[in-house]
Structure formats: C-alpha cells, structure tokens
Amino acid sequence: MIKNEVEKVYALEWTGDVLKVLDQRVLPETIRYDEYKEAGGVAESIRTMRVRGAPAIGIAAAYGVALSVMQHYSSSSDDWQQKVAEDMQRLADSRPTAVNLFWALQLMQEVLDGNSENLIDKVRQVAEQIHAEDIKANQVMGALGAELLVDAKTVMTHCNAGALATGGYGTALGVIRSAYQRGLDTVYAGETRPWLQGARLTAWELAQDGIPVTLIADSAAAWLMQSGTLDWIIVGADRIAANGDVANKIGTYSLAVLAKQHGVKLMVVAPLSTIDFELTSGAGIILEQRNPNELLAECYSHEDSLVSAWNPVFDVTPASLITAIVTEKGVVMNPADKGLRSLM
DSSP: OEEOSOOOOOSEEEOSSOEEEEOTTSTTTOEEEEEESSHHHHHHHHHTTSSOSHHHHHHHHHHHHHHHHHHHOOTTOSHHHHHHHHHHHHHHHSOSSOHHHHHHHHHHHHHHTSOOTTHHHHHHHHHHHHHHHHHHHHHHHHHHHHHHTTTOOEEEEOSOOBGGGSSSSBSHHHHHHHHHHTTOOEEEEEOOTTTTHIIIIIHHHHHHTTOOOEEEOGGGHHHHHHTTOOOEEEEOOSEEETTSOEEEETTHHHHHHHHHHHTOEEEEEOOGGGEETTOSSGGGOOOOBOOGGGTSOGGGOSTTOSOOOOOBSEEEEOGGGOSEEEETTEEEESGGGTOSGGGO
16 A cells, blocks of 8 residues: 555554554655565564564564464364464564564463463454553653753754654654653754665654754764764664663664763663563674675675675664663663663
C-alpha cells in the first residue's frame, strides 16, 4: 500500500489478524506498508530492516508470535506447538543485538506455557499490551528526560530513536519532543551512515512534528562540540548491560568519547525491556555484523575484489562516558558509579 498524502505514520499497525509494517528503507520519499499474516514474513521484515529500532523490533516479534499461533493452533493436535516454536526461532534469529526482541519472545512464551484455553485471544492481547505499554513508557521517559534538559538550549541525536523505532512516540526523540515543548531551541541530527537513519528518518520525523532540525555529517560532530554550543547528546539503545554499558548504533561510542573531551553531557533513553540484567558488562553483548555490500561500491562487491568492508551495526559505550540513563522506571545519573540494579 502506498500513501501519497502526508499523515501520521507508525512503524507498525495491527488489525487483529494482519501486521502492517512500514518499510523504513524507502522513507522519506515513499510511505509504504507491507502486510504480513505469517511469522516468517515478520522475521524477514526485521532482518531486512523494514522495521528497526529495539522497541519496535520487540513489538513486531510479539505480533509475529500471535500470527504464528493464529495460523497453526489446533486444540485437537500438538503439532502446532512445534510449528510455533520454529517460527519463534526464526524471529529470534532475525537480529541478535536488540534485547527487546528476546524479552518480547519470552513474554509470549509464558503465554504459550500457560493454559491453552482461548489461546489465540490471549496471544493477541499480550502482543497488543506490549505495544500499548511501550507507547506509555515512551511518554514517561520523554517527560523524565526533558526535566534534565531544563537549562539546555542545544542537543544532538544519532540514528533514529523516535516513533519509527518504537510503538509510536520515541525514546531519544520522545525526550526531544517533550523538551521542545518546554523551550528547547536547537536540535542537530547526525546523518548516521551507512543507512542514513538520521538523515532519512529522524530529520523527517521532527519535520513532521514541526520541530526544526539541522542535519550534519557524522564527521562534523567534533567540530560542532568544539564550538561550545552543544549541551547534550541524546540517543536510544539496543541493549544495556547491568553496569550501564550501552550498545547502540555504530558511531555512538565515538560521539561519547568526543562529548567527554568537550564537556558535553550524554543521555541514553530506553525502556526497562532494553536492559539485560543478566549481562554484567557490555563485553558480553553480541554485536551484529551486516553485509559488507552495504558499504562497498558495486564494482568492489565481487568475490575476487581486493577491497573489502567491515560493517558493524552497533558499538558499545562504557557507562563511564554516560551522564544519565533514562527509563520509564526512573533516571540513573552517572551509571558507572552504581549500575542499574536499582531499577529492577
């Protein structure tokens, strides 16, 4: 489905038996939804980055399980359980770093492990609840983060941690939205190579909300900080360890190092479901490597080429470089001092 007129768009739309996924690879030129009735298609939409952003990936996975149960469930046979388990594994394999994916699958597994009476209704309800609670959490985080920006005039964000990466409001962009209503003056967005989530998605989202944004090349961030005009960098997260180390879009670590050098504060905004309390530090986070051809010119993409590419999707920022981690359950200042166990 192609939508030509400007309207409010969301990463995911659920009809009760179909999951509509906004293809974020073609934004902002085209607003197109792909429709899925099977879990395998949802897993493929996650793998190919039609849907992206840790919270949105988790929500999509929950709906994927619901679709699988709707497709395979039979009260007269146990074969459906194996088929659903296979679909859940496909979903788990789609993106290794976003912990929200595995958190959502665990919640859905708990439903499957319970009483099978009215199972289809139950899995639908839990998936819908995960979606609704993510939006509420985003709004709470927006308000909490904005309180930290009370004296700030200029902020910068990286990648896209807005409505397109979540259930509908945004983590980092949720804070920026709330802060703009309170008087925030200037927002910078890094272009975020190689997929240009900042240039294509964040800039478009903010413009849709009537919030002016200045786009910069990723390599211009250091010089911007040196000017002394930047107060905070605000980012989302794909996985956070118990000690406060944060995995986020590649380039976040370099921004954190630069921010430390220039006295700029760094805020990470993510729901509690993004925190992996089983990981003691970021050293245990699996960082996804994507296809080198996303970086290589076509002439270098053949097997015999002497030109190769290293294409990690994420990096890990140590807690020592982070000023604040904002969740819907509260704010942890200087997480390197005490970790995040207090949020449990």
